[in-house]
Amino acid sequence: MKRAGFTNPWLPILLLVPQLSIIVVFFYWPAAWAIQSSFYLQDPFGFGSTFVGAENYTDIAQSIEYRKVAWFTVYFTAIVTFLSLSIALLLAVKADNVLRGAKTYRTLLMWVYAIAPPVAGFLGIMFFDQSHGPLTRFFGFFGWDFKLGVDYFDTATAMIIVAVWKQIPVNFIFFLSGLQSIPRSVREAALIDNNSGFRRFWDVTFPLLAPTAFFLLIINITYAMFDTFGIIDTMMKGEPGANPMTLVYKVYLDGFRGNDLGGSSAQSVVLMVLVLVLTIFQFRLIERRIHYT
Amino acid sequence: MADLTQTQIAQPTPSRLRFKWNTIFDHLILIAGSLLMLMPLVYAFITASYDPVTIHREGLALTFGDELGSNFEKALFEKGGFTKTVDGMVMLKNSFILGIGFAVGKIIISMMAAYAIVYFRLRFATFAFWIIFTTLLLPLEVRILPSYEAIQRLGMANTYSGLIVPLIASATGTFFFRQFFRAVPEELVEAARIDGAGPVKFFIDILVPLSRTMIAAIFIIMFVFGWNQYLWPTLITTDESLFTLVRGIKQIVLTYSDAAIPEHGQALALAIVAMLPPVLIVIFFQSWFVKGLTESDK
Amino acid sequence: MxxxxxxxxxxxxxxxxxxxxxxxxxxxxxxxxxxxxxxxxxxxxxxxxxxxxxxxxxxxxxxxxxxxxxxxxxxxxxxxxxxxxxxxxxxxxxxxxxxxxxxxxxxxxxxxxxxxxxxxxxxxxxxxxxxxxxxxxxxxxxxxxxxxxxxxxxxxxxxxxxxxxxxxxxxxxxxxxxxxxxxxxxxxxxxxxxxxxxxxxxxxxxxxxxxxxxxxxxxxxxxxxxxxxxVASFMGAPPMNVLNATVSSDKHVTLDEGLELPVAAPAASSGPILVGIRPEDLTLGEGTTPFDVQIVEELGAQRLLHGTLGGQAFSVSVNKDHEAGTGTIPVSITPGAVHFFSREDGFRI
Known part of the structure; x- marks a missing residue:
């Protein structure tokens, strides 16, 4: 708060009312409702519900299906995060190095940010098309008979490739801006101290980028877990079947297609707790980041 | 001493050479990266210039056909979907309503809230702060089911407000503006108070004009975010006249997999229409967008 | 107005x-x-x-x-x-x-x-x-x-x-x-x-x-x-010299290290005391008090001599054309330019 804030008694309340009411109606109420209904078993035909205690949760814990989805989410998140971060870092370092065409490269490497995940997924379908997809042909060249939507592993690979492609721009933007905010004098000092560009990067540049990288790590985990919904949904062409899916997709599937409100709510609650932990972790990091600069 | 001069003389030639090789290598990587990003769109755009039969037979193409104009025309103006009531233009309009409505609504609401939190002595300021910022913790995807339930009960399904308002229920914008307002020099509000400006005047005369670039940057980010929403519109709009382009993608995909000879050309044209507005905005307002994105997240 | x-x-x-x-x-x-x-x-x-x-x-x-x-x-x-x-x-x-x-x-x-x-x-x-x-x-x-x-x-x-x-x-x-x-x-x-x-x-x-x-x-x-x-040390540059001293019962002012200052003691006080003298209220080369100069600072219009007086940090300001170097020089204190402060609370006596 500012030292010399205004002391008007009703104006701030008036200013806060729209935001607070939206949040209460569309955030706290739903969240509370989810927690409550996670302890109930919904009648599939809509005739009321029965209190079942923690049964929905124990069901989740025992479900082989759920465990499979959870493991896929872990792998998917780890691979997407690692690949999109490292490719973006490489590109950002190179874009920061070159003098000529730096702006053009920047534009070319960031525009994909604006593409919606399902649109990216749709492009993915075209590229991995069974008979004519350029990437299917490319893999076929190496003797890999790529079957999107049929083979679990192939579908997962395609989803990962599209998800990485879609996420590179954000990471690129943040890495580049992180690199550009490293003071010139620090770079010059490093130039004098060390003549190996490779060592300079790992000894000086990378540690200075670490706060950005930590921050992006969380962003990417969140992205892979939640924002890839559109990619996954389009790439399995609306037929979940035996296709790979993430935890969020399963919440959607069980809640809206399977009409298992209690189970879906319990899954929601599990995810909420997961995100909560992530976010607390992130706040800690942001605090440290502020001290760092 | 002799050694020293020798190395000094010997050094420049290889290092200059190496420097050049390095630069070429850098450019090669960047060009590869740019192509990786660009090729899918190029493919899609060129393939959108063929008739469906050709695409079905040949797949994606890299040389232009002659159906580009007609495919775009059909995609935009031909009634499609299950009920044959909605064309590309309607979806385009809906996308703009969602993108702009969401961005404007979010900016107005979050600027007001951030102003109240930063510039007023408020007893429950900390409480309000926490109420608002807890929402940062849970993305909509995590709480879709209950949010959907809430919208149903409020009778807001299949309305624009049902589409837009729940998306505003996260504090990202408020957080951005709070950070920005806190960085505005303290003395400015003091000078304004001595100049006789009350809270409303200060907000309109000084704070809003000062935030112009920030508002622009957030508008771009939020517009793209709103335009690209998929899951929420998929749930909340079952009435086709409310479909956005991104929501419509799902329909495209379904036709793609179902029909004997799917309308690939049209589908691709529509996908291009769906990505063009946000992409153009991001490209043309690049510097604002990058500034907003990187600075607001600190 | x-x-x-x-x-x-x-x-x-x-x-x-x-x-x-x-x-x-x-x-x-x-x-x-x-x-x-x-x-x-x-x-x-x-x-x-x-x-x-x-x-x-x-x-x-x-x-x-x-x-x-x-x-x-x-x-x-x-x-x-x-x-x-x-x-x-x-x-x-x-x-x-x-x-x-x-x-x-x-x-x-x-x-x-x-x-x-x-x-x-x-x-x-x-x-x-x-x-x-x-x-x-x-x-x-x-x-x-x-x-x-x-x-x-x-x-x-x-x-x-x-x-x-x-x-x-x-x-x-x-x-x-x-x-x-x-x-x-x-x-x-x-x-x-x-x-x-x-x-x-x-x-x-x-x-x-x-x-x-x-x-x-x-x-x-x-x-x-x-x-x-x-106030004495905050206002004025260079700041006033403040020395730890004692006023004896017979009104002699002696620095803690034993050097006696040729100044009139305040009437109402005896015992431990602080003595303040502005650097410009001293004349070099006269008097009997020995000032040990260690550093000479050239300020243009003035020269500032830093050193010790009876073992305590002390400075004297002299005109630019005054020859000065390091070593021990006698100084005299301008009469009436001496300030006395209480050692307990620093206030003027």
Missing amino acids: AQVALEGIHKVYPNGFEAVQTCSFVIQDGEFVVLVGPSGCGKSTLLRMIAGLEDITEGTLRIGDRVVNDVDPADRNIAMVFQNYALYPHMTVAKNMGYGLKNRGISKTEIDAKVQEAAKMLNLTDYLDRRPSQLSGGQRQRVAMGRAIVRQPDLFLFDEPLSNLDAKLRNQMRIEVRALQRRLGTTAVYVTHDQVEAMTMADRIIVLNGGRIEQIGTPKEIYSTPASTF
Whole structure:
């Protein structure tokens, strides 16, 4: 708060009312409702519900299906995060190095940010098309008979490739801006101290980028877990079947297609707790980041 | 001493050479990266210039056909979907309503809230702060089911407000503006108070004009975010006249997999229409967008 | 134009920090009063209480005949110049200067006339259509001044207005600000941590330390009869020498290390004491007191000799044409230029 804030008694309340009411109606109420209904078993035909205690949760814990989805989410998140971060870092370092065409490269490497995940997924379908997809042909060249939507592993690979492609721009933007905010004098000092560009990067540049990288790590985990919904949904062409899916997709599937409100709510609650932990972790990091600069 | 001069003389030639090789290598990587990003769109755009039969037979193409104009025309103006009531233009309009409505609504609401939190002595300021910022913790995807339930009960399904308002229920914008307002020099509000400006005047005369670039940057980010929403519109709009382009993608995909000879050309044209507005905005307002994105997240 | 009266003013922050201890003083109509002290001494808090930007915990504040404790800053008819100028970055110079008038519902033609007049006074006429970002530091400072004077306030408040300028410009603006205030005859309260500014600009100086007023007086009074060792060492450059000494029962003043000073002891005191002597109140090469010079600082017009006197740090200032080098030189102390302070609380005896 500012030292010399205004002391008007009703104006701030008036200013806060729209935001607070939206949040209460569309955030706290739903969240509370989810927690409550996670302890109930919904009648599939809509005739009321029965209190079942923690049964929905124990069901989740025992479900082989759920465990499979959870493991896929872990792998998917780890691979997407690692690949999109490292490719973006490489590109950002190179874009920061070159003098000529730096702006053009920047534009070319960031525009994909604006593409919606399902649109990216749709492009993915075209590229991995069974008979004519350029990437299917490319893999076929190496003797890999790529079957999107049929083979679990192939579908997962395609989803990962599209998800990485879609996420590179954000990471690129943040890495580049992180690199550009490293003071010139620090770079010059490093130039004098060390003549190996490779060592300079790992000894000086990378540690200075670490706060950005930590921050992006969380962003990417969140992205892979939640924002890839559109990619996954389009790439399995609306037929979940035996296709790979993430935890969020399963919440959607069980809640809206399977009409298992209690189970879906319990899954929601599990995810909420997961995100909560992530976010607390992130706040800690942001605090440290502020001290760092 | 002799050694020293020798190395000094010997050094420049290889290092200059190496420097050049390095630069070429850098450019090669960047060009590869740019192509990786660009090729899918190029493919899609060129393939959108063929008739469906050709695409079905040949797949994606890299040389232009002659159906580009007609495919775009059909995609935009031909009634499609299950009920044959909605064309590309309607979806385009809906996308703009969602993108702009969401961005404007979010900016107005979050600027007001951030102003109240930063510039007023408020007893429950900390409480309000926490109420608002807890929402940062849970993305909509995590709480879709209950949010959907809430919208149903409020009778807001299949309305624009049902589409837009729940998306505003996260504090990202408020957080951005709070950070920005806190960085505005303290003395400015003091000078304004001595100049006789009350809270409303200060907000309109000084704070809003000062935030112009920030508002622009957030508008771009939020517009793209709103335009690209998929899951929420998929749930909340079952009435086709409310479909956005991104929501419509799902329909495209379904036709793609179902029909004997799917309308690939049209589908691709529509996908291009769906990505063009946000992409153009991001490209043309690049510097604002990058500034907003990187600075607001600190 | 107005008189400003503070009666028992006191400031305690909600966290319990006592920023300003109870104080009372009156600033006469048209007077230029400088609040001076180190950072954190409460001078800015005091100024901001007068401005109305900070609540007064206790006491009465009058501007003119009006008690203004609960009056909004905008209604106190004051104008303030801030350290970082606080110009509105998105407004032109003319708009910046006229904003306060506009908020008071004054007609556009009248605002224009007043802004023109002030701009003329400050040599800003050519810059009226520029934005603050297109101006130099000195010009911005002038705009801040202009914003203050167009309003024709009862009271000017300055919060370290010159500290963002370079040394040369600062000297020049010091004179300009003072001349302007004289010409307008407006009462002014000026906060600074720079003792030179305080000495050169003030009609009266209020020296603050740790939230307490140490002394109020004209620059001459403050300099010649400092009320405490704090004032003595804070005001004046180079600072006053303060030596630990003892007054014997037979009124001899002896430094702790045993050297006797040839000065008249204060009548009312004996025992441990502090002796203050300004560096310029000494003559080199005369007298009997040995001064061991270790470093000579060339200041241009003066030379400053640093060393020890009877084992305690000591400096002497001499004229530029006085030959001086390191080694032991006898010094004599100008009679009547010796200050005595209590060793317990530092106050003048």
